[in-house]
Amino acid sequence: MGKITGSQAIVKCLQEEGVKTIFGYPGGAVLDLYDALMSSDIKNVLVRHEQGAVHAADGFSRVTGEVGVALLTSGPGATNGVTGIATAYMDSIPLVILTGQVPQPLIGNDAFQEVDIVGITRPCTKHNYLVSKLEDLVPTIREAFHIAKTGRPGPVLVDLPKDLVASSLNYPVKTPVQMPSYQPTYVPHPVQIAKACRLIMAAKRPVLYVGGGVILSDANAELTELAQKLNIPVTMTLMGLGAFPGTHELSMGMLGMHGTYTANMAVAECDLLIAVGSRFDDRVTGKLEDFASKSKIIHIDIDPTSISKNVKVDIPIVADCKNALTSMNLWFDKESNFDLSEEAARHKPWFDTISDWTAKHPLSYTDSDTIIKPQYVIEKLLEFTKGEAIITTEVGQNQMWAAQFYKFNQPRHFVTSGGLGTMGYGLPAAIGAQMAFPDKTVIDIAGDGSIQMNIQELATAKQYGCPVKIAILNNSFLGMVRQWQELFYDRRYASTTMDVTPDFVDLAKAFGAVGLRATKKDEVIPVIKEALATDNTVIMDFKIEKEEGVYPMVPAGKATTEMLLV
């Protein structure tokens, strides 16, 4: 084979990695790459802002499990992508971000649209590269994909100087990536598995606390098998929603700051906490000393740094969640001499306690006959999508109400910025999800504040025929911050009143989308029905109760049993 250009080689490499869709925005430093892409079968989704490109690639990855790819130009193109990269990093989402860079002789000269993006993104990528030799170009991109999707996944950035991309090279034959200094542990240690299983057999009040790691390793079936086999109640983190069926009788819903009363009480009272693919985040634990303080802790995670970082654990298991759960299920089937159904019956008093908690303080809200309650909107969205929609969210109250009231029965259906909490995430992520599944209903549950952070992506949705539905829970406030001000700052609503917002119905029309509005409760269902029946991008503007709060709520720094209830 003769020589090809660097840009052709990159495109060929992307094809080898199975990439069919990328999200990006062109510019001077990536002109060659865009030119080469135009002659390929890879579809570039032209976003309206680079942050949108990275979020869309991220949403695409979360619903498919594949590596999401974004292509940005140098300088401001790259820096605009940083929030998206940090978002993916915090939630362990596999992405490859290709950025253009000025030609090598100009690097360090403060050239036009030059920025040290490798330096800037070092703390918010799993790894990053500035390619400096032509022969490294293709192997580096292969390594980037390998690193992004293996171990604890994450974003990897490859910075591509323009002169290298424009040079000619012989395309290297694909060989397996060899990285002696990077060897994630996938297989659990059998001794640790046996220890964990014996502890589970001995527990009287066990709880499974599962996070996004279960979804990332596609271990939901194994998790469900374990929970059912041993009759263990399950609580999920925000990132873990969908890892276990939300409507299952063993599900206690979400735990943490806005978790259910039952889940938080169960964690406080359990005698064994089995953490799977979760990382004891401060929004989950509250005051650390009081978190699961009566229990032994088993922690399964592929990232050793997550183990005993915040909470000391008794049995660490470094492994892929799927492998670890499979091994545990096998152990119970083959090694244990106990009668599992009898063992499960032992948990009955525990379940009675749990049922009491739920009966006393179920997840609820005070409904109204006229005013639209945000929780009611979510319940109706759940009802009319039969719980099968892909839900993305913005960040704040909208995100928490979605997490509480939409019951996710399948993994990869809830797409939200959990770790970084990025407002403006939901719309571009919904576009990415819709590009992956054109026939699915994709709904961005938004607030009137968040939606304005990346509203420009409505044009992207229109350009690519993405019929995403945006449900704005419009309270004319930055609602979550307002709620904190109400509770902790004497109702002094400093800079949280959104007195001037666009007319979202007119705005939708201006973009060529459909705008619908509900101002009274009885208008909610017709709006939802019409939106779901419309084969176009739709904004639903729900004028909700202005000062509705998200409850239960654990004030920051308090123990998770100190919940403020409805």
Add this chain to the structure above:
Amino acid sequence: MKHTISVLLQNKPGVLSRVTGLFSGRGFNIESLCVAQTLDPDVSNLTVVSRGDDNVIEQITKQLHKLIDVIKVVDITEKEYVEREMVLIRINAEAHTRAEVLRVIDIFRGKVVDVSAKSYAVEITGSASKIKAVIDILRPIGIKEIVRTGIIAMSRAAKTK
């Protein structure tokens, strides 16, 4: 408690800033840092001295190991080890102190590496405690300038029985 951690890493551009960025970003402290190539030109050795309780040190070693370019991390404080630091000291050496300075340097097995009418520059190598001792003794005489390499360290070989 003070820990000396020895790290083998890929000798690539930017690797050092990954390590230092990790320390600053996660609020770990660096008391001393020393890095140079090993026999293999593609691999560097880095010795870092840090302080923290067991949890902090455990996180430091795990986080270092998590860096893609890091090959091996050993907290050598847990083992028998040898540590050395070199220090260059320029010290006042007027007529009445010249002999005294030379005596002190000799006791600490140091070397005079530069001489002027009013000062000596001396080179001293040793463990952290020896370097501290020599500085304490020379300080009253008048140290004009001091440059230290930072600590390098190596585990002792396993004893054969």
